[in-house]
Amino acid sequence: EAQVTQNPRYLITVTGKKLTVTCSQNMNHEYMSWYRQDPGLGLRQIYYSMNVEVTDKGDVPEGYKVSRKEKRNFPLILESPSPNQTSLYFCASTTARGLFTDTQYFGPGTRLTVL
């Protein structure tokens, strides 16, 4: 089954404690991305990756890091989380060839609370 998985699904942490949210896809997609969803703001892209070792900033990259060492994985790293990063996070993937014509698949979401 084609899918994007994220872990953990729920996370409560404290300010400054480094955390990583994992994302994995089984569709051999080149393009992967991270979004955050906040009430009234819709989805905003944090980072995206066009392929292994190729990453770039989205609209709201401050406070986040990503890496793409393998095609299937695209972890999101918060080195020093702050309360304004409390949000719902989604990972997504699609083919780079059909970047906007092929379907973008979304993971189930990770709800992060930073105290």
Next chain:
Amino acid sequence: AQSVTQPDIHITVSEGASLELRCNYSYGATPYLFWYVQSPGQGLQLLLKYFSGDTLVQGIKGFEAEFKRSQSSFNLRKPSVHWSDAAEYFCAVGAAGGSYIPTFGRGTSLIVHP
């Protein structure tokens, strides 16, 4: 820069009634347009997309959308709403040949009354 406006934060309809969710975009060239649905506690699922050709697009779950260039709109419609359609709906625009960052609207929450 591209932008998407969903003017309605909430829409309430009765089951069996027709539905239209509004979406207006701003982009200099022909955009790629999408509608996604997010059920409670779930990720986003693509309903339909438009990038060329017939301006009336059919999607899954009985939804359709019409691209109107003169009005910069891409409204989503369904002739008869089911209670299971209650969800959050997002319109999105992608820029062909430009930025790889799609832009999402703020979403419209659909409430269905029995």
